Amino acid sequence: MAETADVLVLHGIAMRFGAVVALAGVSFAVRRGEICGLIGPNGSGKTSLFNCISGFYRPQAGSVHLDGRPVGALPRHRMAALGIGRTFQNLALFRSMSVRDNILTGAHPLGRSGFLANALALPAAARDERAARQSLETVLDLLDLRAVAALPVGALPFGTAKRVEIARALIARPKLLLLDEPACGLNHSEVDDLCTLLLRIRGEFALSILLVEHHMSLVMRLCDHVVALAAGTCIADGTPAQVQRNPDVIRAYLGATPADARAA
Amino acid sequence: MSRLAAVGVAVLLIAPAFVLSGYHLFQTTMLAVYALAILGLDLVTGTTGQVSLGHGAFYAIGAYVTAILMASFNWPYWATLPVAGAVCAALGFAIGLPALRLRGPYLALVTLALAAAVPQILRAKALETWTGGAQGIVLSGPEVPALLPLSADQFLYLFVLAIAALLFLAAHLLLRGRIRRAMAAIRDHPLAAEAAGIDVAAIKTRAFAISALFTGIAGSLGALVVQFVAPDSFEVMLSIALFVGLVVGGTGSLPGAVAGAGFVLFVPNLSELVSKSAPGVVYGVLLVAALFVMPSGAAGALRRLVASRRRARPDTA
């Protein structure tokens, strides 16, 4: 199949929870290789949209196309194999496992061997394990997690735990990485590091990134393209500078304070 | 494990057949059977976190499959094991399907209800031709192959040991790679597991199936050892005993399953020595005390011990 210019195309996504409208027809596209920022007030539907893209929610209307193929009807665990990796707003690590095992778990969709092959130690199981461990090495180095690989995830500082989550998504070699507030809870210098890291990831893994973020300085520095949501609709879609100047965005989201002036 | 240690373990396991006799060997054989049953329960409760209080049902069905095939269809004893395993795996899979939707206490109680219903079903008139109804089925034990210079008890022990060892090995292999990670991921954070590409439904139902397979084969072996099956052997208390074994032994540990089996097999007899008039009280107290001292079971206590030893060593500090 020919590569489309847009890795992800959303069209008219609508989502309701009872009487609460979370998304009221959202359409935009993420171009191949770009970092796209998704901003908007709390409760504007950013996470709901993430959940629609990664198959956690089924939108009541609209379509999600990845690489030109509709993915809306597929079960959510298929998303990783199709090339959508994600992180969560609040940490969602496997708390009983080590860092290494957490990341290796992300390699699950790369393998094929099942219960039988593993219980009988068939070659397929060994092959899967070998492949997963090879990918693990690359990711550990890239995300600077080698030193903590054996630790239980519960013992990690927040920022490191966030990197583990990114590593877990990355090991499956996604085409599109969905990051839900990666900078949340990080201080200024840590945000800088994250920025560098994300650019490196995009370079080495040749992937596209869609990120939800409130940290405007990060969004401004990192993103090629920004979409702003409010009350479940797109209120702006353009370059960071365009969106930041958009009066609707300022009214609904940014406000105007010295802090923001600094961030800009 | 080094080769020497492996040989040591093998010798240790085989030794009872030649050191112990009669009743003691019988009890050791039952220990292997219960350990296998508890391991089966651990495969679903310990790894994917789905609490089953009804594994006695699979044990019962495994036992009955063997008994019926031997009594009504004259099958050789060894040929019944795979059938028992397959039947239980299928049933486990079927029960795993509704179990997908149920959380915590709901699943625990539905499985408990299953355990309560099984003796009733075994007694049902419609199945009496095969199950023998309330009377159950008396079996004759496996015959010792002519070439082996072994007593019936010795042969039975070695046979059970061989099957149990194979299944323990399979469990060990299963619990070290991607399937173990997938199951633990489901237990820790099902949503993140799905995002990581794990088919939660498939893993959960298969875990249930394989768990039922293990416990079912244990039941099948149990039938060969006890040489009798009846609904009275598989009342709810059996399921409770397996659960108690798992909790006392500790989840996620192969030796833990053996320790748990030891508890449910030997502690009731121990209780009787303490109080003839109310062994139930003593057993209950010992159970509570065991959990009081080792809240995460024997395996958990051992893990903690090892961890503290390791911490105490200066070079790793």
Added chain:
Amino acid sequence: MSALLHQTLSGLATGGIYASVALALVMVYRATRHLNFAQGEMATFSTYIALTLIQAGVPYWAAFALTVVLSFALGVALERLLLRRMAQAPGLSAVGVSIGLLLIFNALSGWLFGYTVKQFPSPFEGRSGGVLGGLVSGHELGMTAVTVVLLLLVYGFFRFTRLGLAMRAAAGNAESSRLVGIDVGWTLAIGWGMAASLGAVAGMMVAPLVFLDPNMMSGVLLYAFAGALLGGIDNPFGAAVGGFAVGVIENLGGAYIVGTELKLTLALVIIAAVLVLRPAGLFGRAVVVRV
């Protein structure tokens, strides 16, 4: 037709037994998020205490009140001395402890009070047979009324009282509860105490109907669990309705559909079917997870 009506009424009466025990289960579950498998056996033990008091000459209602208080103390003591320790342990271990308590109380009742069937007085039974033309006995009617009153009390407690709210909060999020000033240790203990009291009332209401013996509640507990499952284990109203429903399902199923040999199996199938459609029971609230 009258037989059908009769079976239904009788099922409701039996369901009242399940409902009253189910309420105690809900009480503990809401207060501690644990199932208490010893609930039934604790209730039986309490009922023996009541019987001992009555046989010692204490008037019925005084014995009733005293038993409720003693049971409360027993529940509190168990939580403070035993379950407290299990708070940090895996949830499975807490279940294991409650199974241990089940064994202890069952054996204790038999050991201390013997195994022969004992008659337990009913405060509602006149000399005559029953009401509604013998369809329902006076005691069954009284017991149902008590169950309804208990239900309203439990419901009101959780809904309207400060302690009830604190208990729900503590069960859901112990850390935050401490931060708003709730003494979580005590709410758990009081929850156990109240559940033990409820169980005692259930026991004293059930005993005149089924006669008192150490295993009086062993079977009841299973059905009470079924009722709580059907209605929703976190909802007193649901559990009570579930209890009554199980009584009726069991009676009608046994009498008209599968026969008495498989009625428990039928009840199981129905409950499993309901739960597949509504995994948190008919009236239970599904747990909301935000990603």
Added chain:
Amino acid sequence: MLTRRTLLQGTAAASLVPAGRALAADMPGVTASEIRIGNTNPHSGPASAWGVIATAEAAYFQMINDQGGINGRKIAFQSLDDGYSPPRTVAQTRKLVEEDEVSFMFNGLGTACQTAVRQYLNAKKVPQLFVATGADKFGDPQHFPWTMGWNPSYRTEAAIYGKYLVQEKPNAKVGVLYQNDDFGKDYLLGLKDGMGEHYASMVVKEVSYESTDPTIDSQAISLQSAGVDAVVTAALPKIAAQMIRKIADLNWHPLHIMSNVSVSVAAVLIPAGPEKAIGMLTAAYQKDNSDPRWVNDPGMEEWRGFMKKYLPSADLADANFGYGFATAGTMAHVLRQCGDDLSRANVMKQAASISGLQAPTFLPGVLIATSPSNFHPIRAMQMQKWDGAAWQLFGPVITA
């Protein structure tokens, strides 16, 4: 295997006193001063109500020992808990036979439990005497020459009821309430035996209950609405009491025949309300202590004397104490008959040749008798009717 036990036994053998060592190769468990007897019983678990039987038997053997034992030998009675679970019965029985080396097994309880060890004990030629269950199959000398029952079989008892119904109430519409296990189902079989071809026409409704069922109200209603006018109840005491009361509450007046297991005045009739059971029938073989008729009965006095001395805190209303007294008495009788030959073969032989033993607690005319072809020691029963205050015997002693 060298255990502490064998070590001790070795030491004992080396000394002059031959205690702890079998007299002869074919007399395991027997020494010059002692005979060891094994038993399994549910001392724990849901069936622990039966555990007191072993308590009564232990007390009885203590009494015998206090009186000097039998033929100079003390009885070492060891009862182990099997929790009413067949696998545990197998384990405990093997422990008793192989480790404790008992001479034989006595009065093990439970149909399923005892079925589980019957094959083993017969293969080992260890007597399995006076099994505590009424299941008919424990009297089958042809296939299981080492196994003998004791209780009048449920099936025999039910056959008596069947015959009675056919003769006395041929137009009755019969309904049966039975416990859904081997105990209850033996009653169905017995009724069929006794009623023959009439069963199909007379029995209009069979309903079962589970031992865990809290009530049987629904079953009672089903029977009533099926037009039943003669009820046979094969239930344990609690359910029996409920059935008596429910029938009265329903204002329904069928002929009610109650299983002999549940006719204790104190444990069934008084809880249910003695007036509610008036006219109820049963077949009995034992005297009921709480029945006012036996207040001055010498046999019952003997039992009460025993209870007072050896089990002073026991609940006299518990019929199991009377049962244990009688079974242990039968056992002692067999041992006396054995003389000094306590080989397993002779124990079995003597057990199979009891001629008309009248136990003190048995109804007059009900005798314990066995022969090489009769492994049902108690076959006689007498019908009795409840008059609101006591059981009234009527008709002849019936021997099945």
Added chain:
Amino acid sequence: MPALLEVRGLTAGYGAGEVLHGIDIDVASGGVTALLGANGAGKTTTLRAICGMLQRRGEIRFDGARIDAAATQAITRRGIAHVPDGRGTFTDLTVEENLRLGAYVRRDGGVAADIAAMFEHFPVLRARLRQTAGLLSGGEQQMLAIARALLSRPRLLLLDEPSFGLAPLVVQQIFAILRRIRAEWNISILLVEQDASLALDFADHACILDAGRIALAGPAATVGRDEQVRRVYLGY
């Protein structure tokens, strides 16, 4: 003016691992102290230790009285409210029930009026009164958590990252509300916040934690202006 909260030589940690190695912090009566530092420096641990949510050693005085041996609920009753990280709302209770629980320690009659006041500050809570708190968005939950803490009428408020996961506008709103309430109700605040510039704007005193020790303490304005401090510790 004497400090409302005095922390001296506080040592605390989780299990065997010690996170804080003896720190001193003061919160002046009516003042705001900001606690800054990198991830893992021990900021959250400090707040949790003050509240008695973990094992701690050292001296903690609140209004002159020692509270370092007291249980969490007793500390709350003395007048310290804590908005923990992750917000700690009762997700399966309604918004209204969450608010009522906030006033759990109070026996006075002013609760209804205070709840009404909270609705004025946080109108969205009134709109969602009967909704399960777990269904609220992140910002709404943060508001609920703050409102709930305030309803105990605390004298000292411990805030753990109030801006966590919130849109810039909401962060501004929340800090504006905090300013108002602080003035109205005379509440002292110990604030943990990743956004150092925001925190230093709000606080009048600041402590910088580094690997479980206080690296620097002083007036917020001074700390914020120090170029070297900004580069080494605050990273901007």
